[in-house]
Amino acid sequence: DQQVKQNSPSLSVQEGRISILNCDYTNSMFDYFLWYKKYPAEGPTFLISISSIKDKNEDGRFTVFLNKSAKHLSLHIVPSQPGDSAVYFCAARYFTQGGSEKLVFGKGMKLTVNP
Amino acid sequence: GAGVSQSPRYKVTKRGQDVALRCDPISGHVSLYWYRQALGQGPEFLTYFNYEAQQDKSGLPNDRFSAERPEGSISTLTIQRTEQRDSAMYRCASSPSENSPLHFGNGTRLTVT
Numbered sequence: 001d002q003q004v005k006q007n008s009p010s011l012s013v014q015e016g017r018i019s020i021l022n023c024d025y026t027n028s029m030f031d032y033f034l035w036y037k038k039y040p041a042e043g044p045t046f047l048i049s050i051s052s053i054k055d056k057n058e059d060g061r062f063t064v065f066l067n068k069s070a071k072h073l074s075l076h077i078v079p080s081q082p083g084d085s086a087v088y089f090c091a092a093r094y095f096t097q098g099g100s101e102k103l104v105f106g107k108g109m110k111l112t113v114n115p
Numbered sequence: 116g117a118g119v120s121q122s123p124r125y126k127v128t129k130r131g132q133d134v135a136l137r138c139d140p141i142s143g144h145v146s147l148y149w150y151r152q153a154l155g156q157g158p159e160f161l162t163y164f165n166y167e168a169q170q171d172k173s174g175l176p177n178d179r180f181s182a183e184r185p186e187g188s189i190s191t192l193t194i195q196r197t198e199q200r201d202s203a204m205y206r207c208a209s210s211p212s213e214n215s216p217l218h219f220g221n222g223t224r225l226t227v228t
Binding site: 105 | 118171208213219
């Protein structure tokens with residue numbers, strides 16, 4: 001049972017245009033959401049995050065939107081650049097009854113930005 | 116200095132052998148996590164340390180898997196009597212505290228033949 005879903009395996013956009021990466025989740029206990037970016041042969045690197053008490057967080061070209069009622073978040077990249085081509089993972093955090101922090105990752109989505 | 120370091124980068128072993136995967140977290144990071152990532156999937160939680168204490172090992176698939184972090188720094192993930200289904204990318208991550216984003220290593224690609 002996937003708690004964090006990235007339903008589109010890939011996205012291709014033109015340089016300069018907007019990239020929109022979507023993520024849906026099912027667990028209401030998630031309180032914090034993160035996006036990681038992964039280049040080939042490297043580990044995922046943290047990109048941007050948002051607390052569940054907010055609906056938007058912006059950092060330069062990257063903006064994450066959270067719609068709690070729809071259990072949906074999205075990452076917007078504008079303008080997209082060829083260097084943004086990577087696999088993007090959506091992740092969500094919750095705490096177990098024992099107080100242990102857990103991160104649940106989606107399957108990832110491959111973004112290709114064409115020059 | 117550098118990021119999270121994992122070794123070996125690649126490990127090929129025969130079924131039934133034991134393997135030990137090493138993680139050297141970023142200096143000063145108190146939290147250390149082990150994840151397993153299958154092809155086409157996101158990382159899946161295995162176990163978590165806060166300093167030297169293993170706080171959560173609920174993600175370890177069975178008792179062939181164990182991990183330790185005896186001095187609160189370097190960690191070793193050990194898989195005994197490896198099976199082909201253990202083949203995956205094993206990723207270590209660390210963070211300065213529980214509420215900080217994770218810093219991932221480049222992983223160890225384990226292949227069990």
